[in-house]
Amino acid sequence: MKKVEMNPYMLIKGRISEILNLTPDVKLFKVRIDGIKDYLPGQFFMVSLWGAGEVPISVTSLPSDVLEFCIKKVGRVTGEIHNLEVGQYIYIRGPYGNGFPTDIANKRGILMIAGGIGISPLRPLIEWLIKYPKGRQIIFFYGSKTPKEILFLDDIERWRRNGIGVHLTVDMADKKWNGPVGLVTELLKSVNLNFEDAISYICGPPVMIKATVKELLSFSMPEERIVTTLEAHMKCGIGKCGHCYEGSKYICIDGPIFTYKEIVDYALSL
Ligand SMILES: Cc1cc2nc3c(=O)[nH]c(=O)nc-3n(C[C@H](O)[C@H](O)[C@H](O)COP(=O)(O)OP(=O)(O)OC[C@H]3O[C@@H](n4cnc5c(N)ncnc54)[C@H](O)[C@@H]3O)c2cc1C
Structure with a gap:
């Protein structure tokens, strides 16, 4: 049987379930996502927002249905992500990178x-x-x-x-x-x-x-x-x-x- 390769650019839609303001320019986004179950500490995802762009962000939680991203507002895309509210959607692809060797x-x-x-x-x-x-x-x-x-x-x-x-x-x-x-x-x-x-x-x-x-x-x-x-x-x-x-x-x-x-x-x- 032919192996079906997943499109590496395929975006998965995630609903923001919680946002914590950690400091004035750092927020923790909890994103409920279906279909991404396995990732390692140290791996990252490409996080995107339509009309703004895409940025690499490390995952800051252990595998579960809710992924956590801790995002510092430094420029255009991270600034737009910081304007999002609970219930809105972002798109992610990944996980990418190698993760920490344990x-x-x-x-x-x-x-x-x-x-x-x-x-x-x-x-x-x-x-x-x-x-x-x-x-x-x-x-x-x-x-x-x-x-x-x-x-x-x-x-x-x-x-x-x-x-x-x-x-x-x-x-x-x-x-x-x-x-x-x-x-x-x-x-x-x-x-x-x-x-x-x-x-x-x-x-x-x-x-x-x-x-x-x-x-x-x-x-x-x-x-x-x-x-x-x-x-x-x-x-x-x-x-x-x-x-x-x-x-x-x-x-x-x-x-x-x-x-x-x-x-x-x-x-x-x-
Ligand atoms: C593997 C990886 C994991 C990352 N994980 C996180 C994370 O968990 N949380 C987080 O807040 N940020 C993380 N970053 C950094 C984040 O991707 C950048 O802050 C983001 O891309 C900036 O996009 P922007 O459009 O908001 O800013 P821009 O308008 O593109 O840039 C704003 C300023 O940030 C600088 N900058 C932008 N991207 C980078 C970069 N990749 N490296 C160094 N300087 C940069 C620019 O030169 C400019 O001075 C990670 C980056 C990589 C490569």
Whole structure:
């Protein structure tokens, strides 16, 4: 029998069931969708709105009938998506990309390092690790510009109660903040972990990724166990348009998750 290939450009309609205003420019969209059941933490979908355009957005929930997307308003398409209300529809295609590798995390200490909205793709990975604990030590570092911009604080408190070591830092404190102020890389210096045997998952702005990788290498973490996301402009998500081609890799299909070993030449210029 002939295998029927699904059209990779096929859009699936999803109804927005809930919208949470996380900060003035970040919203969490819960989208009820039929027909997409399997995806991995770290994978992304192309999310579109008729008349506005299409953008790649990481899924921030574990597989279920309701997909969650945490979207920061930065420009035209994300701005239009932010204007949507509960009950309206968006269109998605995917899942695309490779997802976080989890087999190399077995029996190792795990460092999760997020900057800003970079917490979004790590959130389902942390939920997955809580669901399948396997006795691993998990430490979560999260840097935000200000205390008000810390995303998913309720989840973070629950992760803490589930035994995850949580370390938050901000660039600028307010009157209520009594935690550390400064870069997330500063917090790494005080952690009690065998870096040579551990694995790290990083997601954040390029400048933060570069500084974090440098710090982890200085603690002798092996290049193949420094796992990071890379972002790029992309139109198709499936290796056709060429917009995200960097240093012999397509970020959309070879990534967006890479080990540092895979991207060492490209990452030096991040
Ligand atoms: C694999 C992947 C996963 C992503 N996941 C998320 C997510 O979970 N949540 C989220 O809010 N955003 C995510 N992004 C970024 C998001 O796709 C962009 O913010 C969005 O495409 C901007 O579209 P726009 O039309 O609103 O802005 P535009 O008007 O196109 O651009 C506004 C500004 O953002 C910059 N920009 C646009 N796209 C990118 C990009 N891909 N990388 C770097 N800078 C960009 C532009 O240069 C410009 O300065 C992800 C990107 C990728 C590649």
